[in-house]
Amino acid sequence: MIASIRGPVLASGAGHVVVGVGGIGVRVEVPSGRAAQASVGDEAELRTSLVVREDSLTLFGFATQDELDVFGHLIAVSGVGPRSALGVLSALSPIEIARAVSAEDEKPFRKVSGIGPKTAKLIVVSLAGKLSALELTGAGADPGANDAADPAARVADAVRDGLVGLGWGEAEAHRAVQDARDAGAPADHAGLLRAALSLLQSTKKTGIRL
Numbered sequence: 001m002i003a004s005i006r007g008p009v010l011a012s013g014a015g016h017v018v019v020g021v022g023g024i025g026v027r028v029e030v031p032s033g034r035a036a037q038a039s040v041g042d043e044a045e046l047r048t049s050l051v052v053r054e055d056s057l058t059l060f061g062f063a064t065q066d067e068l069d070v071f072g073h074l075i076a077v078s079g080v081g082p083r084s085a086l087g088v089l090s091a092l093s094p095i096e097i098a099r100a101v102s103a104e105d106e107k108p109f110r111k112v113s114g115i116g117p118k119t120a121k122l123i124v125v126s127l128a129g130k131l132s133a134l135e136l137t138g139a140g141a142d143p144g145a146n147d148a149a150d151p152a153a154r155v156a157d158a159v160r161d162g163l164v165g166l167g168w169g170e171a172e173a174h175r176a177v178q179d180a181r182d183a184g185a186p187a188d189h190a191g192l193l194r195a196a197l198s199l200l201q202s203t204k205k206t207g208i209r210l
Helices: 032-037 065-075 082-091 094-102 117-127 132-139 145-149 151-165 170-182 189-206
Strands: 004-013 016-021 024-029 043-053 056-062
Touching: 004 024, 016 043, 024 082, 043 065, 056 065, 056 082, 065 082, 065 094, 065 117, 082 094, 082 170, 094 117, 151 170, 151 189, 170 189
Parallel strands: 024 056
Antiparallel strands: 004 016, 004 043, 016 024, 043 056
């Protein structure tokens, strides 16, 4: 099993990076935020999980051991595949996931594209008691500390809520905001809102839902 990978970033795209190892370019699927931060030439060091299927070998990579551990728990949940688990980790940090599970709150998971109400509830039930280390890590922290330290996250949350208020679904609003941020949209409220709305309206015209 490939437990980790380190090398220069040769290329990056939506949700993946290509890492150079011994003259070979290895594609690694990563949370969308991690892919957006990767620049060609940067040194990447990722903890990895190799998922084997009959027709594919797919390597998933994470910046921290906490992300990797949560990924392992998520893919053990019935109905949650590696792509869905990666989507959860693209939208939520390990501590946010642990807090949601501890509070028996499935709402954060329902905001992830591809995670329906039943699967969200199953995640909460299945992960109960399995993320105690993460819960302890974040126990002494102010639940709003991460948002306070990250103005961009607060803006993204406000834009998402605004889109929901305009009639868009929570999952598609979340995905549109995330995709707009990944594409380099302005970080201010008005700029991010325009970019997200443009994506939503474009997919509506083509009949493709986010």
